Amino acid sequence: MSRSAPSIHDLMTDLGERARAASRHMARAGTADKDRALLALAAILREQRAALQQANELDVAAARQGGLQPAFVDRLLLGDKVLEQMAASCEQVAALADPVGEMTDLRRRPSGITVGRMRVPLGVFGMIFESRPNVTIEAASLAIKSGNAVILRGGSEAIHSNRALAGHVRQALRQAGLPEDAVQLVPVTDRAAVGELIAMPRYVDVIIPRGGKGLIERISAEARVPVIKHLDGNCHVYVDHPVDLDMAVAVTDNAKTQRYSPCNAAESLLVAEASEARFLPLIGAVFAAKGVEMRCCPRSLARLGGVPQAAPLLREASDEDWSTEYLAPIISIKVVADVDAAIAHINRYGSQHTDTIVTTDHQHAMRFLREVDSAAVMINASTRFSDGFEFGLGAEIGISTDKFHARGPVGLEGLTSQKWVVLGDGQLRR
Amino acid sequence: MSRSAPSIHDLMTDLGERARAASRHMARAGTADKDRALLALAAILREQRAALQQANELDVAAARQGGLQPAFVDRLLLGDKVLEQMAASCEQVAALADPVGEMTDLRRRPSGITVGRMRVPLGVFGMIFESRPNVTIEAASLAIKSGNAVILRGGSEAIHSNRALAGHVRQALRQAGLPEDAVQLVPVTDRAAVGELIAMPRYVDVIIPRGGKGLIERISAEARVPVIKHLDGNCHVYVDHPVDLDMAVAVTDNAKTQRYSPCNAAESLLVAEASEARFLPLIGAVFAAKGVEMRCCPRSLARLGGVPQAAPLLREASDEDWSTEYLAPIISIKVVADVDAAIAHINRYGSQHTDTIVTTDHQHAMRFLREVDSAAVMINASTRFSDGFEFGLGAEIGISTDKFHARGPVGLEGLTSQKWVVLGDGQLRR
Numbered sequence: 001m002s003r004s005a006p007s008i009h010d011l012m013t014d015l016g017e018r019a020r021a022a023s024r025h026m027a028r029a030g031t032a033d034k035d036r037a038l039l040a041l042a043a044i045l046r047e048q049r050a051a052l053q054q055a056n057e058l059d060v061a062a063a064r065q066g067g068l069q070p071a072f073v074d075r076l077l078l079g080d081k082v083l084e085q086m087a088a089s090c091e092q093v094a095a096l097a098d099p100v101g102e103m104t105d106l107r108r109r110p111s112g113i114t115v116g117r118m119r120v121p122l123g124v125f126g127m128i129f130e131s132r133p134n135v136t137i138e139a140a141s142l143a144i145k146s147g148n149a150v151i152l153r154g155g156s157e158a159i160h161s162n163r164a165l166a167g168h169v170r171q172a173l174r175q176a177g178l179p180e181d182a183v184q185l186v187p188v189t190d191r192a193a194v195g196e197l198i199a200m201p202r203y204v205d206v207i208i209p210r211g212g213k214g215l216i217e218r219i220s221a222e223a224r225v226p227v228i229k230h231l232d233g234n235c236h237v238y239v240d241h242p243v244d245l246d247m248a249v250a251v252t253d254n255a256k257t258q259r260y261s262p263c264n265a266a267e268s269l270l271v272a273e274a275s276e277a278r279f280l281p282l283i284g285a286v287f288a289a290k291g292v293e294m295r296c297c298p299r300s301l302a303r304l305g306g307v308p309q310a311a312p313l314l315r316e317a318s319d320e321d322w323s324t325e326y327l328a329p330i331i332s333i334k335v336v337a338d339v340d341a342a343i344a345h346i347n348r349y350g351s352q353h354t355d356t357i358v359t360t361d362h363q364h365a366m367r368f369l370r371e372v373d374s375a376a377v378m379i380n381a382s383t384r385f386s387d388g389f390e391f392g393l394g395a396e397i398g399i400s401t402d403k404f405h406a407r408g409p410v411g412l413e414g415l416t417s418q419k420w421v422v423l424g425d426g427q428l429r430r
Numbered sequence: 431m432s433r434s435a436p437s438i439h440d441l442m443t444d445l446g447e448r449a450r451a452a453s454r455h456m457a458r459a460g461t462a463d464k465d466r467a468l469l470a471l472a473a474i475l476r477e478q479r480a481a482l483q484q485a486n487e488l489d490v491a492a493a494r495q496g497g498l499q500p501a502f503v504d505r506l507l508l509g510d511k512v513l514e515q516m517a518a519s520c521e522q523v524a525a526l527a528d529p530v531g532e533m534t535d536l537r538r539r540p541s542g543i544t545v546g547r548m549r550v551p552l553g554v555f556g557m558i559f560e561s562r563p564n565v566t567i568e569a570a571s572l573a574i575k576s577g578n579a580v581i582l583r584g585g586s587e588a589i590h591s592n593r594a595l596a597g598h599v600r601q602a603l604r605q606a607g608l609p610e611d612a613v614q615l616v617p618v619t620d621r622a623a624v625g626e627l628i629a630m631p632r633y634v635d636v637i638i639p640r641g642g643k644g645l646i647e648r649i650s651a652e653a654r655v656p657v658i659k660h661l662d663g664n665c666h667v668y669v670d671h672p673v674d675l676d677m678a679v680a681v682t683d684n685a686k687t688q689r690y691s692p693c694n695a696a697e698s699l700l701v702a703e704a705s706e707a708r709f710l711p712l713i714g715a716v717f718a719a720k721g722v723e724m725r726c727c728p729r730s731l732a733r734l735g736g737v738p739q740a741a742p743l744l745r746e747a748s749d750e751d752w753s754t755e756y757l758a759p760i761i762s763i764k765v766v767a768d769v770d771a772a773i774a775h776i777n778r779y780g781s782q783h784t785d786t787i788v789t790t791d792h793q794h795a796m797r798f799l800r801e802v803d804s805a806a807v808m809i810n811a812s813t814r815f816s817d818g819f820e821f822g823l824g825a826e827i828g829i830s831t832d833k834f835h836a837r838g839p840v841g842l843e844g845l846t847s848q849k850w851v852v853l854g855d856g857q858l859r860r
Contacts, residue, residue: 028801101800107822111813115821118799122833200581206433226656226834247856254858290491345456369851370531371458381543391545391850392537403635403847404656405835417833421799422823424811426677429685
């Protein structure tokens with residue numbers, strides 16, 4: 001991702017200049033125009049289904065010929081259902097409240113001025129993503145609604161699909177009288193384009209990468225602008241004492257097994273000493289029945305050894321397991337002294353994504369809530385709830401594991417900032 | 431600011447580890463303990479006045495011997511009045527509401543979970559500053575109240591004063607039963623220490639530099655963690671049409687001349703074509719009387735040529751003048767067509783700090799408020815109001831000209847972030 005040949009540099013500078021100019025226009029666009037563009041986009045996606053699927057077929061065929069994994073090809077595929085979801089999501093974003101221009105906290109000061117805040121777009125964001133072409137539509141629709149411009153950089157394996165989709169977005173913008181350059185796709189697959197995109201503070205205000213940890217770490221290290229980054233989701237369930245055992249089993253099971261691949265799935269189970277004798281056999285039986293591999297501390301290993309069918313799934317945990325995001329039917333299990341030890345373990349080994357306590361003790365619950373230093377901290381609920389839709393944001397462009405600016409699920413609000421506004425009638429500073 | 435010899439590296443790593451450990455303790459400290467530390471600090475500063483002034487005298491004598499400017503020596507000096515202000519400011523910070531633990535926006539979701547946000551400390555911040563030793567107390571008191579730890583890096587010219595002050599802060603923390611490592615001063619003046627401080631993401635969450643533009647640009651370019659940065663304050667007054675001429679003169683005069691050196695002083699005056707014939711002679715006379723140099727566009731130059739006494743203060747403006755922060759009795763003046771041209775000029779040449787419109791037209795006022803892309807945008811008020819105390823933050827650690835995280839005056843809230851909290855009673859994801 002180092003600096004590239006002049007032609008790529010010039011190309012990206014041109015995209016940047018266009019994006020900046022369009023962002024000024026988008027920042028003052030009315031809600032009705034932005035919603036009109038989103039509804040037009042939904043209609044075009046439905047009308048152009050056949051043509052979109054033809055473009056998509058080029059990518060899918062190339063991926064199959066290239067011998068890529070079936071799961072990878074699946075993510076590329078724009079089937080009828082995926083296209084309809086994309087159209088419907090544009091309508092949903094149109095139905096959300098416009099965050100731009102919201103004024104809050106207006107208060108009169110002793111000097112006579114009224115001071116408050118107004119929510120405004122960030123400006124231009126760069127979206128860097130892999131395989132799934134539906135991110136083109138997600139990012140474009142959130143950019144439009146939040147009054148930003150976006151430069152999209154999808155993976156080369158989806159270039160035909162992304163070109164077709166971006167073309168439709170630009171048509172929808174034109175139909176609504178908005179600048180088509182509010183949504184631009186980097187037209188080349190040259191990797192040097194990414195190096196340029198993340199190093200143009202004059203034109204790009206923030207970068208949002210979606211993809212593997214390696215990609216995100218590389219971008220974060222080299223970016224010259226802020227990055228809303230989502231690294232690991234090493235999420236914990238801590239089963240406290242006292243506890244409702246049925247609830248503990250249900251929440252732990254749901255957090256781990258409802259789906260294995262999302263970042264908000266649990267990867268590590270901590271159990272209070274005083275609960276382990278009753279709780280571990282119950283959850284061990286559930287995991288054994290579902291074929292979940294258990295990587296255990298010595299004490300939990302001994303306890304789970306007594307669970308029928310569990311034996312072939314038991315392993316001794318290494319220190320590395322406590323920091324690992326498996327995204328698979330594997331969980332690490334550790335017995336801890338109490339809520340203090342659980343909080344300390346999570347703050348040391350966790351990834352500051354999402355962690356939950358199951359308890360009936362109010363003070364333990366509140367201490368966990370206050371002291372666990374993660375983007376989302378829960379009491380008696382499955383970690384799987386940690387996403388923008390479940391939290392009521394209406395849409396999600398990513399989940400931030402940073403503390404700065406946006407933390408946790410990022411929706412429209414995360415694509416805006418607040419400026420100060422002052423209303424006076426001639427006040428002077430004394 | 432490149433990487434340093436092993437000894438400085440080890441020293442800074444040790445400071446970082448201590449700060450991180452102390453920050454965990456501070457994050458869960460009660461409001462009463464934090465306030466007790468602040469009040470103890472105020473008492474110690476008053477008791478130790480003579481000893482502090484002795485330490486300060488070493489810095490002042492060295493500065494005088496080194497032939498430094500009197501203004502520079504003034505900023506170093508811990509006179510009785512400055513020390514009393516420092517003590518009083520600790521009491522004021524103690525009286526502010528504790529931002530930590532505040533829960534907001536708690537809403538029930540269809541799934542049955544209750545979702546909201548809790549305000550939490552950022553963790554550890556690094557404060558890099560020049561000359562004024564009172565920043566040691568400002569930064570320490572805000573760190574304590576906001577539940578953060580801070581690593582302070584003051585200028586070598588104030589090292590004796592800063593050491594004495596930091597020692598008192600640590601004593602106050604001990605007296606309140608809080609970890610003294612919540613406030614640490616880098617004990618060496620080696621510049622390599624700054625290079626280390628800004629490149630320890632494991633130990634430092636954010637850097638706040640206070641000083642010249644060169645320092646801040648260098649730190650921003652090399653930092654491996656977010657920087658709350660304050661670059662230029664190229665603030666504008668735009669005198670619209672229609673306008674109350676008396677108000678326009680009073681606001682423009684106050685914004686430019688009430689004090690010349692603060693970043694929120696006006697540096698550029700824009701005047702609507704339809705107002706210039708009546709307004710420019712009035713403000714020109716005020717500036718002429720106060721000896722303010724006027725760097726003018728051709729049209730304003732012609733108009734101001736008719737003002738008695740103005741002639742020796744008039745210059746033709748160069749393009750560079752529109753982007754210049756003078757911090758001196760100099761102002762650039764330009765006649766613009768209308769509010770559209772004013773907004774476009776400010777968004778092009780301004781520094782996104784603070785800009786104000788003087789107008790009686792409601793639509794012009796609202797357009798200016800919405801479309802000027804600055805940290806603080808004002809209607810009919812002097813730009814000089816743009817600071818943390820005037821805005822009601824109770825304290826200020828800096829003014830951010832960034833859009834990300836904190837924008838404009840940064841108080842206690844800017845030293846915190848919000849995590850998501852979820853309250854359930856066993857909810858599972860379906």
